Amino acid sequence: MLIKSRNTHDCLESEVTDYSLYMQRRRFIETSAKGFGLAMIAPSLLLSACSEASPGSDTTTSAGKQDQELTPYEDVTTYNNFYEFGLGKSDPAKYATKFNVKPWTVKVEGAVENPGTYDLEDLLKGMQQEERIYRLRCVEAWSMVIPWYGFALADLIKKLKPTSTAKYVQFETLYDPKQMPGQRGRALDWPYVEGLRLDEAMNPLAFMATGLYGKDLLGQNGAPFRLVVPWKYGFKSIKSIVAIRFTETEPPTSWNITNSGEYGFYANVNPKVNHPRWSQRKERRIGEFRKRPTLLFNGYGDEVASLYQGMDLKRYF
Amino acid sequence: MPAFFVKHIKPICFTLCSLPLAYLAMLFFTDQLGANPIERITRYSGTWALRMTLITLMATPLQRALGAVWPFRIRRMLGLFGFFYVTLHLANYIVLDQFFDGYEIYFDLVERPFIMAGMAAFLLLIPLAVTSTKKMMRRLGKRWKQLHRAVYLIAALGVLHYFLLIKLGWFEPAIYLLVYLALMLMRMPIRETLSKIFKPRQVTDPR
Numbered sequence: 001m002l003i004k005s006r007n008t009h010d011c012l013e014s015e016v017t018d019y020s021l022y023m024q025r026r027r028f029i030e031t032s033a034k035g036f037g038l039a040m041i042a043p044s045l046l047l048s049a050c051s052e053a054s055p056g057s058d059t060t061t062s063a064g065k066q067d068q069e070l071t072p073y074e075d076v077t078t079y080n081n082f083y084e085f086g087l088g089k090s091d092p093a094k095y096a097t098k099f100n101v102k103p104w105t106v107k108v109e110g111a112v113e114n115p116g117t118y119d120l121e122d123l124l125k126g127m128q129q130e131e132r133i134y135r136l137r138c139v140e141a142w143s144m145v146i147p148w149y150g151f152a153l154a155d156l157i158k159k160l161k162p163t164s165t166a167k168y169v170q171f172e173t174l175y176d177p178k179q180m181p182g183q184r185g186r187a188l189d190w191p192y193v194e195g196l197r198l199d200e201a202m203n204p205l206a207f208m209a210t211g212l213y214g215k216d217l218l219g220q221n222g223a224p225f226r227l228v229v230p231w232k233y234g235f236k237s238i239k240s241i242v243a244i245r246f247t248e249t250e251p252p253t254s255w256n257i258t259n260s261g262e263y264g265f266y267a268n269v270n271p272k273v274n275h276p277r278w279s280q281r282k283e284r285r286i287g288e289f290r291k292r293p294t295l296l297f298n299g300y301g302d303e304v305a306s307l308y309q310g311m312d313l314k315r316y317f
Numbered sequence: 318m319p320a321f322f323v324k325h326i327k328p329i330c331f332t333l334c335s336l337p338l339a340y341l342a343m344l345f346f347t348d349q350l351g352a353n354p355i356e357r358i359t360r361y362s363g364t365w366a367l368r369m370t371l372i373t374l375m376a377t378p379l380q381r382a383l384g385a386v387w388p389f390r391i392r393r394m395l396g397l398f399g400f401f402y403v404t405l406h407l408a409n410y411i412v413l414d415q416f417f418d419g420y421e422i423y424f425d426l427v428e429r430p431f432i433m434a435g436m437a438a439f440l441l442l443i444p445l446a447v448t449s450t451k452k453m454m455r456r457l458g459k460r461w462k463q464l465h466r467a468v469y470l471i472a473a474l475g476v477l478h479y480f481l482l483i484k485l486g487w488f489e490p491a492i493y494l495l496v497y498l499a500l501m502l503m504r505m506p507i508r509e510t511l512s513k514i515f516k517p518r519q520v521t522d523p524r
Contacts, residue, residue, distance in 0.1 A: 071352075074352075075352035078351065078352060079351060079352030079353060083485070087485065087486070089351065089352070089353070090351065140484070142353055142356070187485055187486055188485070258485070274428070277429060277430070277431060277481065277482065278429060278482075279421060279424060279425065279428075279429075281421065281424075282418075282421065284353065284355065284356075286352050286353055287352070289355075289413075289416075290416050291414075291415070291416070291418070291421075
């Protein structure tokens with residue numbers, strides 16, 4: 001008999017917001033938005049319209065208690081940071097429509113017993129597929145709740161068998177300027193690379209997604225398979241992976257290369273460590289009006305805090 | 318310039334300057350602001366605040382280049398539209414973005430250089446907007462001109478605000494910086510400076 005124990009990060013179906021409540025909140029957003037829109041036509045009305053909008057905020061607060069209300073599929077698939085397809089939030093959805101992910105091979109290299117070039121299908125063989133609802137917190141202070149589909153990264157690592165000298169794992173995104181127009185510019189040092197300490201990668205929360213909302217990943221979300229580390233800022237969750245490397249030393253990571261003063265290797269969500277140029281104390285959940293407080297490790301402290309015991313999180317940001 | 322254009326310059330200018338706002342309103346009512354409407358409004362209003370400020374700075378060079386009066390007749394309107402888009406940008410930040418969260422706004426103001434630059438620009442714009450009437454122009458006389466030179470600093474702060482907030486790349490703010498520098502260069506008394514440099518030579522020439 002399969003007994004599934006429930007972790008604190010798991011969300012019950014009962015926690016998902018009722019559709020009618022969800023629509024009610026949508027209506028509030030629309031009304032307040034229209035109120036503000038009208039106010040903009042006559043600047044003098046600006047303040048009065050804003051105070052009109054505030055009584056409705058009770059609705060948002062009650063909806064806000066539903067911590068895991070899923071972000072609509074449309075938002076998850078049209079509001080993306082995936083600079084390989086362009087710097088604008090809607091660029092990935094626009095330019096990834098013809099992104100070809102078949103065939104897809106993944107190179108496995110470094111301190112590992114089973115190196116080689118794998119067809120993605122072979123790599124995924126034997127992985128236990130499951131759905132996980134995770135919060136995703138972007139370093140730009142917005143967040144989403146996404147029902148991913150995929151498997152535990154730990155399972156994949158066990159299959160690849162890193163050697164005892166492996167301390168880190170590095171991932172690399174596809175480099176293909178023909179398919180990824182953003183790579184024709186030099187916004188970042190392509191290909192995009194990210195990495196985790198091996199014990200972080202083995203944490204049960206670390207996940208490899210192949211789909212979301214029960215469908216295969218679209219190009220803009222990192223098809224055909226990507227990392228999801230929900231306690232870290234979104235840029236750690238590297239997309240469209242073509243290489244997995246096991247290393248003995250801390251591997252370079254793209255945003256850290258670009259601006260080491262602002263983006264560290266760890267990039268754990270932490271409301272007490274601000275981005276040098278903006279606050280990380282709060283975040284806007286996509287679809288909500290009021291900002292909500294950001295939680296340490298994005299609220300997954302019970303599962304991951306032990307990884308960083310004794311570490312100065314301000315220094316290792 | 319066609320006579321029709323010159324004759325109706327003010328309503329034409331008003332209509333053109335209202336278009337960005339009308340477009341934003343259209344996006345609102347048709348639910349096309351995307352997944353993060355507040356961020357979209359922030360960027361949109363900020364972009365137009367900076368553009369309108371720079372457009373205002375074009376009045377003087379245009380007037381000089383064309384030898385026409387009409388750029389001066391719309392200068393005040395351009396400036397006030399700039400102030401309007403800046404105010405919209407700030408109101409959006411305080412109301413929709415931060416929702417009157419005094420704590421967050423305070424820390425933004427004291428900790429974030431890009432917020433400081435933007436807020437300084439807004440505060441400096443207030444006296445200019447207040448003294449934009451004909452009555453105030455007359456009352457202040459020479460000092461009006463001195464006061465309104467603050468717009469050079471305000472535009473610079475706007476460009477700086479943009480440079481400081483961008484996450485990656487410098488291409489777009491650099492375009493605004495170039496436009497700003499070009500507009501400032503056009504104000505330099507180049508001919509007079511050049512003649513000052515070259516005149517002494519002519520004077521010392523005995524022939």
